[in-house]
Amino acid sequence: xSMKRSETRIIxxxxxxxxxxxxxxxxxxxxxxVLSPTVADxxxxxxxxxxxxxxxxxxxxxxxxxxxxxxxxxxxxxxxxTLVYPCGLAACTAALMSYxxxxxHVLITDNVYSPARNFADRFLARYGVAVTYFDPLIxxxxxxxxxPNTRLVYAEAPGSHTFEVQxxxxxxxxxxxxxxxxxxxxxxxxxxxxxxxxxGVDISVQAATKYIVAHSDAMLGTVTTNQKAWAQLRDTxxxxxMAVSPDDxxxxxxxxxxxxxxxxxxxxxxxxxxxxxxxxxxxxRVMHPALPSDPGxxxxxxxxxxxxxxxxxxxxxxxxxxxxxxxxxxxxxxxxGASWGGFESLVLPTDVAKNRTATKWAPPGPVFxxxxxxxxxxxxxxxxxxxxxRLRKSIG
Ligand SMILES: *Cc1c(COP(=O)(O)O)cnc(C)c1O
Numbered sequence: 001x002s003m004k005r006s007e008t009r010i011i012x013x014x015x016x017x018x019x020x021x022x023x024x025x026x027x028x029x030x031x032x033x034v035l036s037p038t039v040a041d042x043x044x045x046x047x048x049x050x051x052x053x054x055x056x057x058x059x060x061x062x063x064x065x066x067x068x069x070x071x072x073x074x075x076x077x078x079x080x081x082t083l084v085y086p087c088g089l090a091a092c093t094a095a096l097m098s099y100x101x102x103x104x105h106v107l108i109t110d111n112v113y114s115p116a117r118n119f120a121d122r123f124l125a126r127y128g129v130a131v132t133y134f135d136p137l138i139x140x141x142x143x144x145x146x147x148p149n150t151r152l153v154y155a156e157a158p159g160s161h162t163f164e165v166q167x168x169x170x171x172x173x174x175x176x177x178x179x180x181x182x183x184x185x186x187x188x189x190x191x192x193x194x195x196x197x198x199x200g201v202d203i204s205v206q207a208a209t210k211y212i213v214a215h216s217d218a219m220l221g222t223v224t225t226n227q228k229a230w231a232q233l234r235d236t237x238x239x240x241x242m243a244v245s246p247d248d249x250x251x252x253x254x255x256x257x258x259x260x261x262x263x264x265x266x267x268x269x270x271x272x273x274x275x276x277x278x279x280x281x282x283x284x285r286v287m288h289p290a291l292p293s294d295p296g297x298x299x300x301x302x303x304x305x306x307x308x309x310x311x312x313x314x315x316x317x318x319x320x321x322x323x324x325x326x327x328x329x330x331x332x333x334x335x336x337g338a339s340w341g342g343f344e345s346l347v348l349p350t351d352v353a354k355n356r357t358a359t360k361w362a363p364p365g366p367v368f369x370x371x372x373x374x375x376x377x378x379x380x381x382x383x384x385x386x387x388x389x390r391l392r393k394s395i396g
Pocket of ligand 1: 113160221
């Protein structure tokens with residue numbers, strides 16, 4: 001389907017109704033043991049697997065359900081191949097661990113998803129891999145941090161909670177000149193709004209739990225690579241053992257089919273909320289790269305085709321913790337909770353100061369993250385407006 005547009009491809013890729021009596025969706029295959037009629041057949045299946053071809057001889061390697069999802073995501077990302085993982089963090093750690101050995105060095109953006117940072121600082125360090133965090137705005141300056149033993153640059157744009165946008169093409173150009181691979185957590189924009197491989201990324205990570213599953217009812221992660229980075233990811237996955245429930249994979253496939261109609265609504269609701277929030281006198285700054293005032297706006301505009309519904313809000317110094325909690329606790333439409341990317345709106349208090357080492361993070365007042373869901377924007381703004389009423393009453 002190389003000629004079709006992304007919106008069209010998402011609907012058709014990986015389905016193969018001719019294999020399932022014309023049924024639109026691939027069935028949920030549950031499997032551990034896979035029987036072979038003869039020894040020769042088993043040998044043939046094993047040989048096909050070694051050549052990365054379809055056909056399984058054990059459930060851990062996935063079933064036709066898994067392959068349908070992996071095929072669809074690889075196409076969506078514009079990469080070579082995809083592997084599915086039990087959650088987004090497992091996908092992050094697979095991308096980090098597949099390309100390094102004891103004595104190697106990795107460069108990670110300072111605004112990385114903090115559990116990925118925890119993995120690097122504790123797990124990778126335990127296995128003798130050195131980590132340096134870099135300023136998300138470093139651009140081609142990354143060259144000064146690359147050492148002879150650097151194997152991987154790990155980016156996330158915009159990064160978790162503070163939403164700085166890295167200049168991925170500039171970073172990738174320098175990294176590739178020095179023989180270093182570039183991985184990127186592409187969860188925020190998804191491939192619908194950011195084609196990572198077109199911008200020099202070798203390994204693209206999705207917390208598919210977010211906009212791909214999209215209904216807050218399953219956990220899933222994916223890693224997609226180009227041809228160059230594929231073998232190491234595949235081999236590491238076979239070595240560590242990772243199997244994902246076919247029911248969850250099915251929910252990922254089901255969510256994926258509607259992503260191109262959901263994301264524009266998340267973008268629009270998020271941006272309208274961000275603009276409204278920016279006008280409130282108690283707000284110091286809204287961290288959203290689609291706002292023209294945002295430091296990441298120029299790069300976002302150059303490289304991204306859209307924005308998701310996730311952004312940050314920094315309140316002013318005069319806002320007490322009590323006033324902040326009055327705002328958040330009384331919200332009717334926004335749940336207080338981790339994760340995001342579902343149909344519903346969420347808020348989450350955030351404090352990332354302890355997770356920044358290459359850059360300083362000292363906001364003047366409380367900070368929170370907003371996920372704009374698919375509700376009507378007027379209702380979302382009215383609920384937030386009531387919240388600011390409570391905040392003002394509390395400050396007095
Ligand atoms: C949520 C998230 C993850 C982890 O995904 P889980 O499915 O929750 O493990 C990774 N990266 C980013 C940017 C995320 O927001």
